[in-house]
Amino acid sequence: MLFPLLAAAQGAVVTTEQVRAELVAHAPEGLEPGKPAWLGLLIKHQPHWHTYWRNPGDSGLPTRMDWQLPAGVTVGEIQWPTPQRLPVGPLVNYGYEGELLLAVPLTIGPEFKGGSLKLQMLADWLVCKEVCIPESGEFSLELPAAAATAGHAAQFERARAGLPQALQA
Numbered sequence: 677m678l679f680p681l682l683a684a685a686q687g688a689v690v691t692t693e694q695v696r697a698e699l700v701a702h703a704p705e706g707l708e709p710g711k712p713a714w715l716g717l718l719i720k721h722q723p724h725w726h727t728y729w730r731n732p733g734d735s736g737l738p739t740r741m742d743w744q745l746p747a748g749v750t751v752g753e754i755q756w757p758t759p760q761r762l763p764v765g766p767l768v769n770y771g772y773e774g775e776l777l778l779a780v781p782l783t784i785g786p787e788f789k790g791g792s793l794k795l796q797m798l799a800d801w802l803v804c805k806e807v808c809i810p811e812s813g814e815f816s817l818e819l820p821a822a823a824a825t826a827g828h829a830a831q832f833e834r835a836r837a838g839l840p841q842a843l844q845a
Contacts, residue, residue, distance in 0.1 A: 690813030694803040696720040697757045699815035701830040703825040707793050709786045714832055716779040717799055726773045729759035733769035739778060739801040748788030752781040757838035777835040794818045
């Protein structure tokens with residue numbers, strides 16, 4: 677039985693005038709060693725505002741996430757979706773407008789014990805329109821270990837589909 681993660685989880689959402697950022701999870705088989713699980717920062721930009729890719733181009737800074745995780749739990753690198761070109765005069769930047777999910781793989785080791793996973797993350801991003809504003813948020817989330825978390829499955833599927841593909845030789 678699937679129990680979707682509630683968006684109203686305390687500390688999971690940060691809203692500014694430019695973006696709505698939410699810490700989300702996808703663990704369709706629960707949180708057990710060897711089972712697929714993901715965390716992500718879901719950013720919804722206001723119209724004409726953008727944040728940056730890992731290589732921002734001529735200016736800008738990429739979004740950064742710093743995690744606090746319990747023993748036996750690790751996260752991998754951000755899985756950056758293919759960016760769009762963001763020309764600004766003679767400069768070219770790379771980033772994202774609209775809705776963006778920056779997903780990271782979550783690994784549960786055999787030493788993890790407990791009925792729930794409590795985690796915290798500090799994120800920093802630069803959001804720009806005509807001017808750039810540095811923003812940050814402190815996020816916290818508690819996930820049940822035994823139950824599936826699949827409330828954001830569609831966003832995680834779109835993020836996977838948006839990953840850069842290797843060129844065929």
